[in-house]
Amino acid sequence: MTQFDFGTLKSRYTSFLSRRDAAKELVKFWDNPPGPGVIELAGGMPNAGFFPIDSIDLHVVSHPFEKNHGKNGLKVHMDKQEPKDMPLSMSLQYTNTEGMGPLVSFAKKMIERINPPAYGGWNVCMANGSSDAMYKVFEVLCDEDSTVMLEEFTFSPVISNIKLQGASVVPVKMQLSADPEQQGIDVDRLADLLDNWSVGPYKHLNKPKALYTVATGQNPTGMTLSPTKRRRIYEIAQKHDFLIVEDDPYGYLFFPPYNPKEPMNNAYWDDKSLTVQKYVDDYLVKSFLTIDTDARVIRLETFSKLYAPGLRLSFVVANEFLIERIFNMSEVTTRAPSGVSQALVYGVVKEMGKKYSSESEPSLDSMVTGWMEWPMKVAGYYTHRRNVAFKALYETEGYSKGLYQVMEPSAGMFIDLKPCWPQNELSRPDHYDLIIEKMDKLNQTLLKTGVQVVLGYRMAVDVKASKDTCDFVRITIAYANDDQQIVEACHRIGKGFEAYFSHI
CATH class of the missing domain: 3.40.640.10 (Type I PLP-dependent aspartate aminotransferase-like (Major domain))
Incomplete structure (x- = not known):
């Protein structure tokens, strides 16, 4: 080395x-901290006796979403000593x-x-x-x-x-x-x-x-x-x-x-x-x-x-x-x-x-x-949420009809979904020139079905340089309350894609 x-x-x-x-x-x-025996009169620091907080006790759960922290969790005590x-x-x-x-x-x-x-x-x-x-x-x-x-x-x-x-x-x-x-x-x-x-x-x-x-x-x-x-x-x-x-x-x-x-x-x-x-x-x-x-x-x-x-x-x-x-x-x-x-x-x-x-x-x-x-x-709980989301997405009618693909992530908090454009849309020479307009319409449809997502093009460094690959939506598995909310959100996404493609 x-x-x-x-x-x-x-x-x-x-x-x-x-x-x-x-x-x-x-x-x-100011100078560097003084040696032992020197009375500190230089720094503008208040004595710890002026701090109103005397102690803090933390109750720490043993795993995410644990309800009863006292059973398996830890207690952390902090005070001025x-x-x-x-x-x-x-x-x-x-x-x-x-x-x-x-x-x-x-x-x-x-x-x-x-x-x-x-x-x-x-x-x-x-x-x-x-x-x-x-x-x-x-x-x-x-x-x-x-x-x-x-x-x-x-x-x-x-x-x-x-x-x-x-x-x-x-x-x-x-x-x-x-x-x-x-x-x-x-x-x-x-x-x-x-x-x-x-x-x-x-x-x-x-x-x-x-x-x-x-x-x-x-x-x-x-x-x-x-x-x-x-x-x-x-x-x-x-x-x-x-x-x-x-x-x-x-x-x-x-x-x-x-x-x-x-x-x-x-x-x-x-x-x-x-x-x-x-x-x-x-x-x-x-x-x-x-x-x-x-x-x-x-x-x-x-x-x-x-x-x-x-x-x-x-x-x-x-x-x-x-x-x-x-x-x-x-x-x-x-x-x-x-x-x-x-x-x-x-x-x-x-x-x-x-x-x-x-x-x-x-x-x-x-x-x-x-x-x-x-x-x-x-990471174990995020993996569980990933599994719940994938299962729900793959069982929707929208996925079964081939309306979107799931870009499976390898880590993190996000899943990206990519529309599967009909051949008549892909064959249009201006298809990707209109991609922002199309993705905005998809976004409005998804909002009407009750889900909020992030559009891929809004996270592009240069939309023109990435116009052929920015047509995806990002969803997160991090914030939902529980499995049921993840499942419901994914089912709404499937319905949103169905609604969107039924009108193009």
Whole structure:
């Protein structure tokens, strides 16, 4: 493993920084913390005695949707002295911008265990959710003459985020395939785009500084880049010298293959040999970090999809130099993430770790194991919801009549449905030129049947460039109250497609 020191990383990656980033330096009026015996009279921090909250007790369920938390769940107590490594007197106070030490250490151990970088010289920095992390990354990297590549369909706020810096976005074609080896970014077309940049459609732009990708359970398609594709994309990044920004909110929600003959099979529930380590080793697709020998990958992780989005807590993993610049960005903007959010996450994680520890104070390894049991359980429930939705969709009259296809996702919270256009529609030369109008009419029909969906074209980086593949609707299995609501929604979708196609 190559070990990079800070100076080498700074020399190598300074050229990737935006011109604005160089001007962002915090003007400090205070010294470093004093030594023992010095009375603190410098900082504007209130004494913990001024905090009105004396203690917090959390009742934690043992699995999603559990009703009686007291039976199998955990109780987490926090006060101004406990837990000793992160008491409320600390978490309710002004805290370190990079995140509180115990939680940062946990995040590092989590990366070491699950997605260890292929080099030495990396670090992590906490952020106020992935959107905050994303903004800071692109503020640090992008100027008005920068170019960033994105999958042709993506989480649309990231487009606005990049353009906010004045930078340009370029879509990368995807293969919307059920084949796990083919789905996701079309690597051959990516290579061709970059190899022929000077004569291609974006020759008026500078060559890309970065590729932004949701590599696992891609939003909105649910597709996942195979390990083979990840290696090829990384080699292209090396050849053309761009960074890879890997956003991974859904990676822990991986789906085992769906079996239409046994639609309710669920490996998370049926495999009695399943352990946390097996889940990590056999179920999860490894991050770009694990093949990152150059320190060119920036990974965004979040607690939103696994714990609670309202906590607004996430972290960034990157080489030490880029982390230092992201940290500096936080110093002059948001400062530290909410100490209460950090305390809630850390307190629960620490209590979960006790199950795997023989000591009263669990080790970081035990805490990672205890925590990973939770996303494994969450993934099991999402897999169940996937099964319920697929079964309901496949049993509708609309599907039986061949009015739509189901683009089966490999991870995440979303399912995409693609209309099966009649031959007379496909044969029209203006069919795809009118695709937005047609999809809007389909959307209105679905609303009348009582379901709200997201139209694929609204998540396209460039609708014209993706007009032949943007004709899908995205639905989520995350928010429904129960199985019955999922079934009802899917049946309404089937009726909506029937109603739409009966009038074209």
